[in-house]
Amino acid sequence: MTASTYLRLEGIHKRFGKFEALKSIALDVTRDELMVFLGPSGCGKTTLLRIIAGLETQDAGMIVQDGRNISALPAIDRDYGIVFQSYALFPNLTIADNVAYGLVNRRAGRAVIKSRVHELLALVGLPEAGPKYPSQLSGGQQQRIALARALAPAPGLLLLDEPLSALDALERVRLRGEIRALQQRLGVTTIMVTHDQEEALSMADRIVVMNAGRIEQVGTPREIYEVPATPFAADFVGKVNVLPAIAEADGTCRVGGTVLAIDRRGLPSGTALKLYLRPEDISLSVNGAADSNTVPAKVSKIEFLGAFCMVGVHLDAPGAPPLVVNMPRHTVTAARLCPGAAVSVCLPAASLRILG
Amino acid sequence: MATAAATIAPPPAPAVQRVHHWQERVAQGLLVACCAALALFLFAPLFMILVKSVQDKDGAFVGLLQFRQYFETAALRQSILNTLGISFAVTAITVPLAFTYAYALTRSCMPGRPWFRVIALTPILAPSLMAAISFIQWFGTQGLLKGLLGGASIYGPLGIILSSIYATFPHALMIVLTALLLSDGRLYEAAESLRTPTWRKFFTITLPGAKFGLVSAAMVVFSYTVSDFGIPKVIGGNFNVLAVDIFKQVIGQQNFNKGAVVSLILLAPVFVAFIVDWIMQGRLQSQFSARAVPYSPRPKRWFDMTMLAFCTIVALFMLAVLGMAVYTSFIKLWPYDKSFSLRHYQFGLIDAGVISSFFNSIRMAAMTALFGTMFIFGCAYLLEKTSGMKGVRALIRLLAAIPMGVPGMVLGLGYILFFNHPDNPLNGLYHTMAILVLATVTHYYTSSHLTAVTALKALDNEFEAVSASLKVPFYKTFFRVTVPVCLPAILDIGRYLFVNAMVTISAVVFLYAPQTQLASVAILNLDDAGEIGAAAAMATLIVAASSLVCIVYAAVTRLLLTRTQAWRKPSAAG
Numbered sequence: 001m002t003a004s005t006y007l008r009l010e011g012i013h014k015r016f017g018k019f020e021a022l023k024s025i026a027l028d029v030t031r032d033e034l035m036v037f038l039g040p041s042g043c044g045k046t047t048l049l050r051i052i053a054g055l056e057t058q059d060a061g062m063i064v065q066d067g068r069n070i071s072a073l074p075a076i077d078r079d080y081g082i083v084f085q086s087y088a089l090f091p092n093l094t095i096a097d098n099v100a101y102g103l104v105n106r107r108a109g110r111a112v113i114k115s116r117v118h119e120l121l122a123l124v125g126l127p128e129a130g131p132k133y134p135s136q137l138s139g140g141q142q143q144r145i146a147l148a149r150a151l152a153p154a155p156g157l158l159l160l161d162e163p164l165s166a167l168d169a170l171e172r173v174r175l176r177g178e179i180r181a182l183q184q185r186l187g188v189t190t191i192m193v194t195h196d197q198e199e200a201l202s203m204a205d206r207i208v209v210m211n212a213g214r215i216e217q218v219g220t221p222r223e224i225y226e227v228p229a230t231p232f233a234a235d236f237v238g239k240v241n242v243l244p245a246i247a248e249a250d251g252t253c254r255v256g257g258t259v260l261a262i263d264r265r266g267l268p269s270g271t272a273l274k275l276y277l278r279p280e281d282i283s284l285s286v287n288g289a290a291d292s293n294t295v296p297a298k299v300s301k302i303e304f305l306g307a308f309c310m311v312g313v314h315l316d317a318p319g320a321p322p323l324v325v326n327m328p329r330h331t332v333t334a335a336r337l338c339p340g341a342a343v344s345v346c347l348p349a350a351s352l353r354i355l356g
Numbered sequence: 357m358a359t360a361a362a363t364i365a366p367p368p369a370p371a372v373q374r375v376h377h378w379q380e381r382v383a384q385g386l387l388v389a390c391c392a393a394l395a396l397f398l399f400a401p402l403f404m405i406l407v408k409s410v411q412d413k414d415g416a417f418v419g420l421l422q423f424r425q426y427f428e429t430a431a432l433r434q435s436i437l438n439t440l441g442i443s444f445a446v447t448a449i450t451v452p453l454a455f456t457y458a459y460a461l462t463r464s465c466m467p468g469r470p471w472f473r474v475i476a477l478t479p480i481l482a483p484s485l486m487a488a489i490s491f492i493q494w495f496g497t498q499g500l501l502k503g504l505l506g507g508a509s510i511y512g513p514l515g516i517i518l519s520s521i522y523a524t525f526p527h528a529l530m531i532v533l534t535a536l537l538l539s540d541g542r543l544y545e546a547a548e549s550l551r552t553p554t555w556r557k558f559f560t561i562t563l564p565g566a567k568f569g570l571v572s573a574a575m576v577v578f579s580y581t582v583s584d585f586g587i588p589k590v591i592g593g594n595f596n597v598l599a600v601d602i603f604k605q606v607i608g609q610q611n612f613n614k615g616a617v618v619s620l621i622l623l624a625p626v627f628v629a630f631i632v633d634w635i636m637q638g639r640l641q642s643q644f645s646a647r648a649v650p651y652s653p654r655p656k657r658w659f660d661m662t663m664l665a666f667c668t669i670v671a672l673f674m675l676a677v678l679g680m681a682v683y684t685s686f687i688k689l690w691p692y693d694k695s696f697s698l699r700h701y702q703f704g705l706i707d708a709g710v711i712s713s714f715f716n717s718i719r720m721a722a723m724t725a726l727f728g729t730m731f732i733f734g735c736a737y738l739l740e741k742t743s744g745m746k747g748v749r750a751l752i753r754l755l756a757a758i759p760m761g762v763p764g765m766v767l768g769l770g771y772i773l774f775f776n777h778p779d780n781p782l783n784g785l786y787h788t789m790a791i792l793v794l795a796t797v798t799h800y801y802t803s804s805h806l807t808a809v810t811a812l813k814a815l816d817n818e819f820e821a822v823s824a825s826l827k828v829p830f831y832k833t834f835f836r837v838t839v840p841v842c843l844p845a846i847l848d849i850g851r852y853l854f855v856n857a858m859v860t861i862s863a864v865v866f867l868y869a870p871q872t873q874l875a876s877v878a879i880l881n882l883d884d885a886g887e888i889g890a891a892a893a894m895a896t897l898i899v900a901a902s903s904l905v906c907i908v909y910a911a912v913t914r915l916l917l918t919r920t921q922a923w924r925k926p927s928a929a930g
Contacts (some may be wrong), residue, residue, distance in 0.1 A: 074377040075824035088818035133923035154678025
């Protein structure tokens, strides 16, 4: 355990009846970082968060927070603040009373509480909200209050359980920036659970990609996106083209009727491979330059998405799957691409990832 | 890049033994106490009935001998047929009436709908015996409309059926009304856009939507009629039914073992109906989506007028029954001297000392409402909002559901058998006010429990988690958040227990002592003594007290909602 590790999970195992929710999870969370648990519903990310909070008990495994073994402690004896998707604000208490809820119990003086509540409301950008009730605020505002309430007792760890999922799209983008800024300013170690990859990529210091009760990959957003460790990670974060291939002479493989160069040596000839390629890593050109890994193809459809277009292409190589290419709008216009157009598709060897 | 290498080779980690905070221990201790209380005041008495039914008078095991003896007695066998026959008839008449009435209230634009609703619910405020007394006044030997019966006697099946229809109507109406109100208006809009004729909408949308509600209402009406003791006692004449048989065995012959046997026979159909109802209720709830849009009817002159005519007839019937009882209490002597007089109140109740039973009822109802609500809501809270002890929780859920399937007579007999037992350390409870309160709370437990659970389930599930993370004890959040937010439901439970405690007779008829006699029992005794006027006066007092409580409840609830609307109104945005 390094000095910078704030929370360590070892061999966390959880089973609900016959369903194995978590299988031997091991993870180190660094002090002051924002770590995001990312995965589809049912992958165990929320269960893991609730185990860290002491709201569920793991069947086996150890949790060490700030050098203290909290594995068996009840929630009330642990040190964290938590924010839920549903806000869970007390509806009959004013915003000020909600924020003060955890302070009152710590026998702080009335004036101290009042100034702390003020401080926190200002921190989340709602200094005037004190006398209102939760139902008088918008969803985004309520979630800011829930954040203020969780932060009020200055916990060592902040847990966010899908905090943005109940909000509309605009509010979601705004609040995720605010939460990130606040977290960096306060330097509070934070774990957030989400199923939204964009949210994870934009907010996290590090992302934990989870699937079916296991950790698929841990890494910075760039690492996860650029160097996915598993097919699941490649597919779940961002879009990806998958090309089935068979290894041939050293450094090459066959996709349908074409031979492509790859960045991997020493694969025995005849091995079945899967090549993963991001849509924006593919380039199209109209006047077919005979570069390496360039394959003639036909445009099958163009989907306009605003700044970008999704261009569907069929490689001329028989047996190759259709590909999706991401291109800026201007490039599409300049090249006068239209369905049926003959193009050359360049699949750079450096971007072709071989997984599984 | 840090792939989690440790996930590949799972280390054999030791199983985790969770440390329990003292607050969790307190909550769990209270939960166990609740479970023990339910076992003591519900399960143990019922179990005693089972034991007694296979024992003879001296306590020797005789197996099913007493059941055989029972079925060999023709008169007793007849009681079973009588009871079932009456109950089927009442169900067959009441449910269609209630459905049509509810249909008129929800699907027509006839004037005065709120009034019709209130009038139809008034029977709940009176003990069931009141209906029987009224029907005797209308159709009895000296009845005003005796001629209408064409020689048939009101004393017997006819009287029981009419009185039971009156008494069960509001119960059926409330269930069917809920089912009709919950239906999705968008289905009708979709049907309309497809040019569906009205009759087809009725058979393809309305009726299927209300199906489970109708079955549930039928089961409730059936159980009520099978279990009711007051009506057949007063108007049944020589027509024997099971509930009265139990009374005769226990009070008349002091044969508790035979009583236990009849109890179990009475319990059987009620329990079957209860199981059917339980399944239907579950389906009823899963049928409606949260996004359903309420249906709003449009005026249709011919249909509205037909419905108005129907509802007017039913409402007049309701008012005639209630009105006759009140009228009888205020005249000198039916049918000879119909001048206004308070003599039934003055001489029949106050001077005769019977009035004390009215105050006993008020005290009993108040205590039932107070302690019952506290226990039921507290237990439901512990059940829904604390953690651990899965087995105890499942047991409480089961026990809380049982009272609805147990007739009051059966519970009451169980109480005598269990608490009057010389070896029971709690036998000091016998013949006290406390045992009446306990029996009544237990008898009406299920509905109140469901109200509490529904209200608690509507609260955010994470309040307790948030409190724990803020290191606030659970009981503090209970008093500061849970109780204030659930206050409307808590008041509703209190009112329900109060009104039912005022009118109940079957659960308490075996348990009262001379000094704790209740108003409903007094009506029975006055009627037995031929004091119809005084009995009617007592019934009128009960209706007045129950109405008052309902009005106060409505006023307090309205005031509460106005005061707290700042935070109760639905979310403004997002």
